[in-house]
Amino acid sequence: MATVFIPPQMRDLTGGADRVAAAGATLREVLRALEAVHPGLAARVALGEGIAPGLAVSIDGAITARGLLAPVQPESEIHILPAIGGG
Amino acid sequence: MATKTSPDKKKTGKAADTTNGEPQAFKVIGTRPIRHDGVDKVTGRAIYGADVQMAGLVHGRILRSPHAHARIKAIDMSAAEKMPGVVAVVTGKDMPDLRDKMADLGEGTVNLAHLGANCLAHGKVLYKGQAVAAVAATSPHIAEEALKKIKVEYEPLPAVTWVLDAMKDDAPLLHDNVFTSEMGKLGKQPSNIAVHLHFEKGDVEKGFAEADVTIEREYKTASVHQGYIEPHVSTALWNHDCHLTIWTSTQGAFTARQQTAELLQIAISQVTVVPCEIGGGFGGKISVYLEPVAAILSRKCGRPVKMIMNRNEVFEGTGPTPGSFVRVKLGAKKDGRLVAGEAWLAYDAGAFPGGMIGPGCMCVFSCYDLPNARVDGYDVVLNKPKTAAYRAPGATQAAFACESVIDELAEKLGIDPIELRLKNAAREGTRRVDGPTYPRVGLVETLEAARNSDHWRSKLTGKNRGRGIACGYWFNIGLKSSAAANVNPDGTVTLVEGSTDIGGTRTSVAMQLAETLGIAAEDVHPQVGDTDSVGYTDVTGGSRVTFATGLAAYEVGLDIRRQMAARAAMLWECKPEEVTFADGVFRRGDKSTSFKELAGKMHQTGGAVVGRATVDPEGPSHGFGAHIADVEVDPDTGKVTVLRYTALQDAGRAIHPSYVEGQMQGGSVQGIGWALNEEYFYDDSGRMRNASYLDYRMPTAFDLPMIDTIIVEVPNPAHPYGVRGVGETPIVAPPAALAAAIYRAAGVRLRELPMAPHRVWTAKKMTNDEC
Amino acid sequence: MVKKTHVSTTINGETAEFLCEPRQSLLEILRDTLELTGSKEGCNNGNCGACTVLMDGLPVNSCLVLAVEAEGATITTIEGIAEQAHLHPLQQCFLENAALQCGICTPGFIVAAKALLDRNPKPTEHDIRFELAGNLCRCTGYDKIVRAVQDAAAALEGKH
Numbered sequence A: 001m002a003t004v005f006i007p008p009q010m011r012d013l014t015g016g017a018d019r020v021a022a023a024g025a026t027l028r029e030v031l032r033a034l035e036a037v038h039p040g041l042a043a044r045v046a047l048g049e050g051i052a053p054g055l056a057v058s059i060d061g062a063i064t065a066r067g068l069l070a071p072v073q074p075e076s077e078i079h080i081l082p083a084i085g086g087g
Numbered sequence B: 001m002a003t004k005t006s007p008d009k010k011k012t013g014k015a016a017d018t019t020n021g022e023p024q025a026f027k028v029i030g031t032r033p034i035r036h037d038g039v040d041k042v043t044g045r046a047i048y049g050a051d052v053q054m055a056g057l058v059h060g061r062i063l064r065s066p067h068a069h070a071r072i073k074a075i076d077m078s079a080a081e082k083m084p085g086v087v088a089v090v091t092g093k094d095m096p097d098l099r100d101k102m103a104d105l106g107e108g109t110v111n112l113a114h115l116g117a118n119c120l121a122h123g124k125v126l127y128k129g130q131a132v133a134a135v136a137a138t139s140p141h142i143a144e145e146a147l148k149k150i151k152v153e154y155e156p157l158p159a160v161t162w163v164l165d166a167m168k169d170d171a172p173l174l175h176d177n178v179f180t181s182e183m184g185k186l187g188k189q190p191s192n193i194a195v196h197l198h199f200e201k202g203d204v205e206k207g208f209a210e211a212d213v214t215i216e217r218e219y220k221t222a223s224v225h226q227g228y229i230e231p232h233v234s235t236a237l238w239n240h241d242c243h244l245t246i247w248t249s250t251q252g253a254f255t256a257r258q259q260t261a262e263l264l265q266i267a268i269s270q271v272t273v274v275p276c277e278i279g280g281g282f283g284g285k286i287s288v289y290l291e292p293v294a295a296i297l298s299r300k301c302g303r304p305v306k307m308i309m310n311r312n313e314v315f316e317g318t319g320p321t322p323g324s325f326v327r328v329k330l331g332a333k334k335d336g337r338l339v340a341g342e343a344w345l346a347y348d349a350g351a352f353p354g355g356m357i358g359p360g361c362m363c364v365f366s367c368y369d370l371p372n373a374r375v376d377g378y379d380v381v382l383n384k385p386k387t388a389a390y391r392a393p394g395a396t397q398a399a400f401a402c403e404s405v406i407d408e409l410a411e412k413l414g415i416d417p418i419e420l421r422l423k424n425a426a427r428e429g430t431r432r433v434d435g436p437t438y439p440r441v442g443l444v445e446t447l448e449a450a451r452n453s454d455h456w457r458s459k460l461t462g463k464n465r466g467r468g469i470a471c472g473y474w475f476n477i478g479l480k481s482s483a484a485a486n487v488n489p490d491g492t493v494t495l496v497e498g499s500t501d502i503g504g505t506r507t508s509v510a511m512q513l514a515e516t517l518g519i520a521a522e523d524v525h526p527q528v529g530d531t532d533s534v535g536y537t538d539v540t541g542g543s544r545v546t547f548a549t550g551l552a553a554y555e556v557g558l559d560i561r562r563q564m565a566a567r568a569a570m571l572w573e574c575k576p577e578e579v580t581f582a583d584g585v586f587r588r589g590d591k592s593t594s595f596k597e598l599a600g601k602m603h604q605t606g607g608a609v610v611g612r613a614t615v616d617p618e619g620p621s622h623g624f625g626a627h628i629a630d631v632e633v634d635p636d637t638g639k640v641t642v643l644r645y646t647a648l649q650d651a652g653r654a655i656h657p658s659y660v661e662g663q664m665q666g667g668s669v670q671g672i673g674w675a676l677n678e679e680y681f682y683d684d685s686g687r688m689r690n691a692s693y694l695d696y697r698m699p700t701a702f703d704l705p706m707i708d709t710i711i712v713e714v715p716n717p718a719h720p721y722g723v724r725g726v727g728e729t730p731i732v733a734p735p736a737a738l739a740a741a742i743y744r745a746a747g748v749r750l751r752e753l754p755m756a757p758h759r760v761w762t763a764k765k766m767t768n769d770e771c
Numbered sequence C: 001m002v003k004k005t006h007v008s009t010t011i012n013g014e015t016a017e018f019l020c021e022p023r024q025s026l027l028e029i030l031r032d033t034l035e036l037t038g039s040k041e042g043c044n045n046g047n048c049g050a051c052t053v054l055m056d057g058l059p060v061n062s063c064l065v066l067a068v069e070a071e072g073a074t075i076t077t078i079e080g081i082a083e084q085a086h087l088h089p090l091q092q093c094f095l096e097n098a099a100l101q102c103g104i105c106t107p108g109f110i111v112a113a114k115a116l117l118d119r120n121p122k123p124t125e126h127d128i129r130f131e132l133a134g135n136l137c138r139c140t141g142y143d144k145i146v147r148a149v150q151d152a153a154a155a156l157e158g159k160h
Ligand code: FES
Pocket: C040, C041, C042, C043, C044, C045, C046, C047, C048, C049, C050, C051, C052, C061, C062, C063, C064
C-alpha cells in the first residue's frame, strides 16, 4: 500500500493522523480509497481530473504532471504540497 | 568533480565518466561553441519585441492609476476619442467579466478576474500604476497626449504597503472575495491573508528543549524588481477573419496564448503567439500585461497595435518580488548538530493573491537535515504591484534569514561555518520539512568544493574587511516541452523547439541533440517556434529549459536514430534491430556509414527524416549552491564594496559551461543588488518614489569585481546527460553571504535588506554608542 | 502639429536624410523611421545605455539626443560596427566569451566599448568597468563583458 503523508492543515480530515496507507495503482484510486475512510479529503486534493488549484502532489519525490492519472507504486510515498513554479 | 571554470574558454570536451550507470564520453557536451543566434545579437539584427514593424501599425499607451487604492467612480473618454490621430480607447469594461474563473497555466493556477484586472482595472484600483484605460493612436506621442484627456474620477481609499500592517485586523481590506486558504480550506471572513501554510516535522518543542544553543532572529526584505533591460512590449493584430496574432516578449508563448484567450474568452486556436527575441525575464515575463490590451485595441480599430511600456511603467506596473518579514529560530547541540528549527514567514503578494509563499516555506530549511521543524507562512495582499516570480521566487528572502542564523550559530558554537553546514547538510534520503526526501543531490560536494577553493583558503587582510559564506537552494522544475527536427541531406539538422531563448538555451538544447546524433553542435540549427509551429511547451522559467527541453532534444535524437537505422537496414538489406549506432556511425557487421553519409541517401530510402518528441519530466532536480563573498565596509559612509566573490553550484552536468557560469554570475549579481542597494521606496501615500533606473540603482560594471565560478557536477539521475537546472539557485545565497561578510568587516549584523550604506552606518553607530 | 524638420546626417558611412518632429529623439528616428532597430530602448531617459550610438566619434545615449540635433553629424550605430564581411573584434570577442545572454544590452555595450577602445586602446579592468558603468546589463553580472572587452583590446593591438 502507498503511504500518503497528510499535511498538518488537512489532518482535521484524518482524525489527526499524519500519514495514512491507501491502495491504488493511480492517484485517483488512492484518493478514492482514502475518501472512503476520510470523507472530504479527495475534494481538498483534487479538482476534476487535476490537482486542486495551488496544490501539487509529489509521488516518490517527483511532482506529478499527470494529475489523478499519475501511477502509484505499492511502496510509494505521496505528499500533498503547495504548487511551485519558477522564474 | 569540481572545476574552476571562469577564464578558460577552450573548446575541449569533458573526459569520459559515468553518468547514471552509462559510461559516457562526451564530444559536444562540456564544450563551448558559439551560440547559434550570436551573430544576429552582436550586429543588431535580432528581432526583439520592439523591433516588430508592419504596415498600418498604430501605437498603444496605458493610463495608470495615480492612487495606491481607490474606487473608480467614472471614466470619461470622450475628449480622448475625439483627438485627431486617436483610433481606439478602451477600459476594463471592454474585457469580459470573469468573476471567479480559474485557469491552469501549467506553472500554476490563476484567478482570471485578478489577472484581467491587473491588465485593465475593473471598478477599483489596488496599486499606484495599475492600468485603467488604454489608447491607440497613429503615433506614440499622440497616444501619450490622449491619455491626459481621459478623465477618471476616483474615490481614494486608505492604502497599506507593509506586509505586517496588511495582516492587521484593522488594515484596509483589498478584496471582499479573498478568504484565507489553508491548503484549500477557506476562512469565513474576507481577509488580506490569502494563504496560510503550515508544515511540521518531528517534535519541535522537544527538539528545542534538547538544544544547547538556540538563536532566534527577525529579518525584513524590501520589494525588488527583476530589472530586465527590455521593457514589456507586445504587438497585436486582430485580423478581419477574427484571428488574433500577437508578437511579444514573453517567457512562454503558449502560456501567453492561453492567458490571452482565457481573458478575452476566445478559443485558443483563434490566437497565435509569436515569441520575439526576449530582453530578459527572470520570471517577470510570464504573466500577460499588454497582450490582451493590445488585442482589444486592435479589435476596435482594425489595425495592428504596438504597445511598449516605459521604464517607469515597468517598475510601477509589473511584478516585483515580495517584500517580506521572516523569523527563524534554530537550536543546536554543542557539537553543531541541528536539533530543531522554526520559521514564520509573511510575504507580500502585491495587489492580488498568489505570491511566493509556498516555495518560501519549502525552501527556508531546504539545505539542512532538521529532525524537528515547524514552518508557518502567509501570503498577504496589499497595495503594491502584483508580485511576479523572480529567479528562485520566494527562496532568497527565506535563505537570507535561515543562512544568517546559521552564521550566528557557527559563531556562537565556535565552529567553522562550512563545517557546521557540512555537519547538517541535506543529502540523499534527508526528509524535508514539507515531507518528501531528497534523491541524490550535490550540497555536500558543493560545500566541500567551497572549503577547498582558493578563495576560502586564501587569507583576507586589511581593515574593515570580512568574508562570509552562505548556501542557496532551488527546486528546478520539469514540465512540458516539445521539439522536432528535420534531417538535411548534408547531414545537418534543423531543430524547432518551443522554449524562448533568454540566455543561450537554443545552444544548450541543440548541443544535446548533437551529442545524441554524434554530430557537431554547429551542425544543428535551432529555432524557437511560435504556437502554430511547435508542440506545447511550458515557460522558459524554473530553471527547466536545458533540463526538460534538452531532454526533448535527446528524445528527438533517439527518434532520428531509430529512423536512420531503418534506412541503413534498407540499404544493407537487414533488420533495423541489427543496426547499431555509436559515435555518429551506424554499423552492421563490417558495414558502416556515418550519420552524414546516410543523410545524403535519405531521398532514395524513403524521403525526409523528421524526429519529434514531447516530454513531461517530473521535477524537481534540486540545485544547491554556496557563495563566498569578501567585502570592505567604508567606516565613514557605511558603503559596502564587494572585493572578491565566488559562486559554486552543482549543475548536475554543465552542457555549455560558459552559459552555466553566466547564469551563476548573473544570478549572483542580481542577488548582490538585492542585498546591497535595490528597493522599492514607498512614501506614506503608497507611491513608489524611485521608479527609474537612476534612482532604483541596479549594480553597474563599476560596482563589482569579477565573479568567479566553480561548477560542481553531481549528475542528476533523472536526466540522460545528468542535467540539473542552473538558472535560479545563484540568486539565493548572496544576501546572507554578504551579511555574514559585513558582520566580520564591521561588527554589525544587518537583518534588513537592502544593506544600504545608511543602514550599515546606522547599525555601526548604534553598536559604537552602546560600547 | 508642428511642421517636420528636414535633417541630413551621415549614418554608418552613408548619407541619411529624414524628416522629424522637434520632440522626436534620435533613437526614435533611428528605430522607427530609418528602421535601424539594432539600437535598443531600455529606459528612454539616459539611464541604461542600450541606445548608445557614436555621434561624431563620441558615445551618446541616442534617447537623450533630439533628432534635430543630429543635423550635420556623423553617426555610427551597431549596424555600422562590423567591417564589411567581418565582425569587429569586439563582436567576435563578445561571442567567444559568451558575453551576452538575452542580448538586449549588447548593441549598446559594443558601441560604448568601441568608443572606449578608440580612445584608450589598452584599458585596465578598472577603466573598462568605469567607462561602461553607464551601460546596464541585468543578465551577465558583467564578468564576461569585461573579459570580452579585454580580449578585443588584445586582438586589436595585435592587428595594428
Ligand atoms: S534607452 Fe537610452 S539610455 Fe536607456
